[in-house]
Amino acid sequence: MQDLTHQSTDDLKQTLLHLVEQRDADSLGQKAQFYKQTLEPLIQELSRRNPIPEAADQVDIVQGVWLSIWSTIPFQDIFPGRIRDQSYQIFHPDGYYANSARYAPGFRNPLWQKLSTWLLAYDFMLIQQYEVRENQWFIQNVGIDQALRIRANPFTVEAAEAWFSKAVASPKLAKLKTANQSTDKKVEKILRAVPQLEHLYIDRQFRIIKSQREANQRPSYTIAIRKQ
Secondary structure, three states: OOOHHHOOHHHHHHHHHHHHOOOOOOOHHHHHHHHHHHHHHHHHHHHHOOOOOOHHHHHHHHOEEEEEEEEOOHHHHOOOOEEEEEEEEEEOOOOEEEEEEEEOOOOOOHHHHHHOOOOEEEEEEEEEEEEEEOOEEEEEEEEEEEEEEEOOOOOOHHHHHHHHHHHHHOOOOEOOOOOOHHHHHHHHHHHHOOOEEEEEEEOOOEEEEEEEOOOOOOOEEEEEEEOO
16 A cells, blocks of 8 residues: 555545545445545555544634535435535534535426426535534434425535525524425434434545434534635
8 A cells, every 4th residue: 555654634635535536426336435445544644644634623723614625424415406505514613513405306408497497496404513622523313404495506605604694594494394204203213313423534625524313323524615
């Protein structure tokens, strides 16, 4: 295996981004194998070089909007058709945090795209609170919000930010209501969990996150870049 210790941090980050390009649509099984066989050495080396290792020092850095480039978090694809360049992680200074994304089943089909620009898309947001105590990140699931919108109007960073701010200001967050009881139960289980989060690497433009929805669950890994 190539000796990674002699490569610059920027080169390691670019290599990682290149490797995961166009791989976020893989199945979770494929991603787990890809992580173990290919990504793990790079992530371990970058973790060793983490410029901001103390969780208490990461709070100011993490605030803003991030785009998830590659992730093994199962719930992100709980609905079909996630548009990956419209999937955001948003941290606000008030301690609220959102995972939001647009879903448009079939959007990759060229014929469907031509016929359906006026059709509805489904926007989903998981709202959480975050804080650092004893140099560890603590995450609490607060609720969800959801909306049907005209798909021709893109789910931009600005749209996601405005929706998040409005949802947090609301006195009561919505409960998930879909026609699929199985999906509803999965989301309710997610909301009851107490997630764990750790930044294996973080700087102002790039993050590698290790997370677990539950203590006995296999860790998930996310690579994200700053959008705003």
